[in-house]
Amino acid sequence: MNMQELVDYLNKTAHAYYVLDKPLISDSEWDRLYDKLLSMEKETGIQLETSPTRRIGGEPLSHFTRHQHLNRLWSMEKAQSIEELNAWFDRVTQAHSKDESLPPLSYCVEYKLDGLLLNLTYEDGKLVQAATRGNGEVGESVLEQARTIQDVPLSIDYKGTVEVYGECIMRLSALHKYNETAEEKLKNARNAAAGALRNLDPKVTASRKLSAYFYGINYIEKAPFDNEEGMLNFLVENGFPVVPYFKQSSNKEDIISFVKEINEQRHLLDYMTDGCVIKVCDINTREHLGYTDKFPRWAVAYKFEAQQQTTTLESVSWEVGRTGKLTPLGHVSPLYLSGATVSRATLNNMDDIIRKGLGIGATVWIRRSNEVIPEILGIVDDGMSIEPIIAPTNCPACNTELVQIGANLFCPNREHCPRQSVGRIVHFASKNAMDIAGLSEKTAILLLEELDISRPSQLYSITKEELLRLPSFKNKKADNLLSAIQKSRHTSLDAFIFALGIPNVGRVNARVLAKHFGSLDNLKNASEEELTSIDEIGEIIAANIVDYFSDESSLEEVQALLNAGITVEENNTDESxxxxxxxxxxxxxxxxxxxxxxxxxxxxxxxxxxxxxxxxxxxxxxxxxxxxxxxxxxxxxxxxxxxxxxxxxxxxxxxxxxxxxxxxxxxxxxxxxxxxxxxxxxxx
The missing domain is CATH 3.40.50.10190 (BRCT domain)
Known part of the structure; x- marks a missing residue:
């Protein structure tokens, strides 16, 4: 086979494997042919546009470029109850009745997948552009990232210009497999997919093993179909995996039963779906119904309520944060909820535990909404005996006697509590602070236990030889971490303020403070009165800032950071x-x-x-x-x-x-x- 024939054959077999789930050849044979193609490309210096070797991701991009969609990508009207859905049916029926030439109304139901919209442009059968939705008219070009997704056809049979869009997702099984070996685990599938697709480095996108399902055509020169089913068949014929659920009926009661069916079965799926989409099937009828300023009148998204179930509260542990605050964490009998296995739920404080009447062994209601941390709502009064939850008196990390401030317990051992030290370093290195890639909690624990790194300023004196003595650290990993630390030496004022970890000073307040004071020295010398005169800075935050810069150990750490070579860019922008x-x-x-x-x-x-x-x-x-x-x-x-x-x-x-x-x-x-x-x- 020549190069083009080999590329075509590999693409055909990959499509059969990834999209159709019908392998045509063995994995070892596919790998052998893939290696052969790599050798041919290396020898000739040629890489065809549709080559599967493009799916591994190329060099990182410096920035995203903007892409003007050929047609507007509309938002979707939402219904959050059967009553609202029936009201939509009534509006459609009334508008449809005004034109007797239209065919009888028929509706279809599809999954509403919870990912990031991806709009693909093809010209003469070749993928030439991929973009996010953006504002509906202009999005970000993510062509190199999209090429890494196996479900995205690099070429199609249709030779006209066409824009096809669908949802980029990360399967729950792929998320689980990724997290098994990842040093920094991904929290949920939706954010994992969105973050990967909008990452400047296509290799990061490729590493997430994203999937995509397609359900719409935004632009086509000559449409060879006149309804939704025909459009989906067109997509399938051109190699696109389509949204996995499609049912249609002219009876709205059938449609409502389909909606309920999806809601009952969604916990069994390998991907997140937060609702379903109901559309008018006939395209001519859609054009008659038209659009509002924001939505097509011929479609509606039905949103499911947050899922909640009962389980047993087995135990409560107490987590120590970077400020010394203790947060209770409820450990429950594992259950599958909203696309994930849940075994833990956050509790606010002891007052919250008492107010909800919680105890060990209690049957509790637990809810997971929009993939946030699960919440224990309260107990089920089933007559079961429960064991009271006792608040700790000593820090679980360093055994220091705890103090109570308001409703919360605190460990006062700020300098020597290991969990506080690790928390401060992880916070300092986080993306919105100093952005030291690769410095995870696991690495911070290693640095503390093996190298006695307990303060952020000590990061800047670490040597490669020291890192190579740590478990799991090889040359590349050590070089990457040292490079990230070096890169962080130049930072913005707001990032530095946030990185200091002043209690209650979040990233938004850090930006407000940087904008107002312009320099670190001005902030250090600010009084509580001056601070509280700023919108968003209340008395508690102002007191925390003054206390921080009045504390000798805090001032020593700030000076140690500056002595380590950190340069903080002052905020001198004229924003008027x-x-x-x-x-x-x-x-x-x-x-x-x-x-x-x-x-x-x-x-x-x-x-x-x-x-x-x-x-x-x-x-x-x-x-x-x-x-x-x-x-x-x-x-x-x-x-x-x-x-x-x-x-x-x-x-x-x-x-x-x-x-x-x-x-x-x-x-x-x-x-x-x-x-x-x-x-x-x-x-x-």
Whole structure:
């Protein structure tokens, strides 16, 4: 076989294995042919565009580029109860009845997968672009990352221009397998997939073994189908794995039964699904029903309630954090809940335990919502005898007598408690602080036990010879850690403030402090009165900051860090001309394209202020799904509420972001409507 024939054969057999689950050749034979292709590419210096060797990931990118989608990728109207779903059926029926030429209504139901949307562009049968959703009109190009996903066809039979979109996910089995050997374990499948696809290094994407299912065509020159089933068949014929659940009926009661069926069975799936999507099947009817400013009228997403089950509380352990605060952790009989095996749940403090009437041996209700840490809601009064939970009197890590401050227990042995030392180092090295890649909790424990590294400043004197004496450390791992430590020597003021670990000073407050004071010296010399004059800095935080910089050991550590060669970039940016200058935002709920931290970073980078709580001074609330009490309070205070899409439109990446005036922001918000008379077809 020549190179092209070998590439075609390997792609065909890989598709049969990964997508169809029908292997055509043995693994050893596939590996032999793959190695043969690698040799041919090395000898000739040629790598074909569709070569499977591209799936391992190339060199890291310096930044993401923007991609203009050929058609708008719409958001989805949501229904969170059967009543809301029936109201949607009524609206569709009423609109449909106005045109007698339309075929009878028929609906289809599909899984709503919980991952990150991926939009693929093909020209002349070749994959030429891949992008995230972004604001629906402009996304981030992730072509090199998408090439590493086995489910993404590098070439298709259809030769026209077409945009196909679906969901990039990480299977729960893949997450479990990854975490078995990973030094830094991934917390949940959705964030693992989103983080991998939006990682500048395609090799990271490849290492996560992502999957993808496709369910829509955003643009096509000549559609060879006229309904949803035909569209899905078109995708299958061109090598795309399609969303695994598809049922249709003209009877809305059938549709509701399908919805209930999915909800009952979703815990058996190997991927996360947080709901289902109901669509009108006929494409001509969709065009008749049209769109609102945000949603297609012909589709709705039904969201499932958070899953909760009963289990037994077997024991309670007490975790010591970096500030010395003890947090009780409930250990429960393992159960499968919301796509994961749950065996632990966080409890707030002893007051929380007493209020909920918890005890060892109690049958408890446990809930896991949106993949956050499971929560014990309370006990089931089943008459079973339970053993009372006793609060500790001494630190479980260093045996120092505990002190109680408010509702919480604290270990006062700040300098010599090993769990506090490890916690401070892990926090110092975290991504939003000094960003020392590879310095996990496991590594921090090793450094403490083997090299007596108990303070962050000591990291900067570690040698390669010392690291090589540690278990599991080889040349490459040692070099990588030393390189990351060296890279962290130059940092921003806000990152350094956050890295210090001052109690209650989170990353948002660190940005606020850096913006206000401009230098570390100014912050060190600030009084409580000056600190409390800043929005977002209350009396407790102000007192903690003053206490920190009045403490001799803290000042010695800060000076030791500076003496170790850390340079802190002062915040001298004139933010008065930036897009969001002077505007205060609160971000809440679950977002689709970004984490809340990423949105807060964007707000601050554009001159705005990211607040943690809604108040009369808040200008905007950015609300994702399950927004809760902050959304309720914002509505009571008549604070404008923005969806994720509204916010992205406000900071439209197609324009120069630092050149807007406040009037132009308002103009952007008023121009969200797009033309509905596009000659091309847009499908969901």
């Amino acid at each position: 001309t930036l897009l969001l200058s002077g505007k205060k935002f609160v971000v809440t709920g679950t977002l689709n394209n970004f984490t809340r931290n990423e949105v807060q970073d964007k707000i601050i980078s554009l001159g705005g202020e990211a607040q943690s709580q809604v108040s009369k001074k808040t200008d905007y609330l950015i609300a994702g799904e399950n927004a809760g009490s902050k959304l309720t309070k914002a509505r009571k205070l008549n604070i404008p509420v923005l969806s994720e899409e509204d916010f992205l439109s406000m900071i439209d990446p197609a324009h120069k972001i630092d050149s807007y005036t406040e009037n132009e922001i308002q103009t952007i918000q008023n121009e969200k409507k797009i033309a509905k008379d596009n000659e091309q077809l847009s499908f969901l």
